Amino acid sequence: xxxxxxxxxxxxxxxxxxxxxxxxxxxxxxxxxxxxxxxxxxxxxxxxxxxxxxxxxxxxxxxxxxxxxxxxxxxxxxxxxxxxxxxxxxxxxxxxxxxxxxxxxxxxxxxxxxxxxxxxxxxxxxxxxxxxxxxxxxxxxxxxxxxxxxxxxxxxxxxxxxxxxxxxxxxxxxxxxxxxxxxxxxxxxxxxxxxxxxxxxxxxxxxxxxxxxxxxxxxxxxxxxxxxxxxxxxxxxxxxxxxxxxxxxxxxxxxxxxxxxxxx
Numbered sequence: 001x002x003x004x005x006x007x008x009x010x011x012x013x014x015x016x017x018x019x020x021x022x023x024x025x026x027x028x029x030x031x032x033x034x035x036x037x038x039x040x041x042x043x044x045x046x047x048x049x050x051x052x053x054x055x056x057x058x059x060x061x062x063x064x065x066x067x068x069x070x071x072x073x074x075x076x077x078x079x080x081x082x083x084x085x086x087x088x089x090x091x092x093x094x095x096x097x098x099x100x101x102x103x104x105x106x107x108x109x110x111x112x113x114x115x116x117x118x119x120x121x122x123x124x125x126x127x128x129x130x131x132x133x134x135x136x137x138x139x140x141x142x143x144x145x146x147x148x149x150x151x152x153x154x155x156x157x158x159x160x161x162x163x164x165x166x167x168x169x170x171x172x173x174x175x176x177x178x179x180x181x182x183x184x185x186x187x188x189x190x191x192x193x194x195x196x197x198x199x200x201x202x203x204x205x206x207x208x209x210x211x212x213x214x215x216x217x218x219x220x221x222x223x224x225x226x227x228x229x230x231x232x233x234x235x236x237x238x239x240x241x242x243x244x245x246x247x248x249x250x251x252x253x254x255x256x257x258x259x260x261x262x263x264x
Contacts, residue, residue: 001026002028002029003026003028003029004029004064005027005062009022009024009059010023010049012045012057012218020042020046020218021218023042023220025050029161029192030189030194031189032210033195033196034197034205034211034212034213035197035213037215038238043167043215044085044168047082047198080163081163083164083166089132094129094131095124095127095128095132095143096119096128100147102114102150102151102152103150111150114149114153115150118146118147119146121146122180124146138177141169141173152188152193161191161194163194163195164196167197182207182208197209209226212224212226214238216237221237222238
């Protein structure tokens with residue numbers, strides 16, 4: 001496995017509270033990793049530290065064997081893209097203008113093509129002229145995802161496949177667009193993009209990820225393939241729930257887990 005990003009002894013504190021506690025993690029090219037855990041486990045904080053948004057209190061992070069802290073903003077933007085849990089837009093930009101922001105100051109036919117492709121991929125081409133603040137929460141989330149896809153494409157054209165960080169990317173989406181987003185992310189991974197996503201829905205995490213990193217109280221409680229991590233034993237230890245894993249639903253209880261994600 002070719003390591004894209006490596007963290008060792010990563011610790012993040014806020015005052016007296018330890019949010020991430022001595023985490024060591026290696027993420028390889030083309031991997032899809034889901035960060036899961038209860039509220040307050042440190043998932044979003046770990047994601048923000050790995051993406052360079054916040055500086056850790058202790059530990060080291062290497063991005064392509066180079067200290068993450070040594071990257072300037074422009075270089076970092078070419079190496080990784082981040083979709084935050086929520087993004088506030090204060091000015092009346094159109095959807096197309098927001099998506100174009102993913103390209104930074106780049107212009108030209110490549111950027112125009114990347115924007116059109118991203119708008120179609122997230123199913124908002126018909127909304128390109130709308131003011132983003134007039135859209136529903138889910139539509140705004142899809143517009144920001146399109147922006148991130150443009151950023152990834154620009155970075156990939158200069159540096160090759162990079163990193164994609166997603167913090168609760170499906171939280172405001174309907175079922176169809178949850179599946180569409182994760183399918184698009186899987187296609188990115190198939191090109192070599194390393195993907196790390198914070199997900200609360202363990203069914204979606206199981207369907208999406210090659211690897212589950214389970215956090216509790218800022219520490220890694222488990223790290224491995226879905227079959228080794230989504231178990232009754234670990235869910236009891238991490239989430240304090242019992243008998244949670246079923247291969248078939250109980251009689252009379254609907255069980256919704258669409259199998260529509262494909263790398264094709």
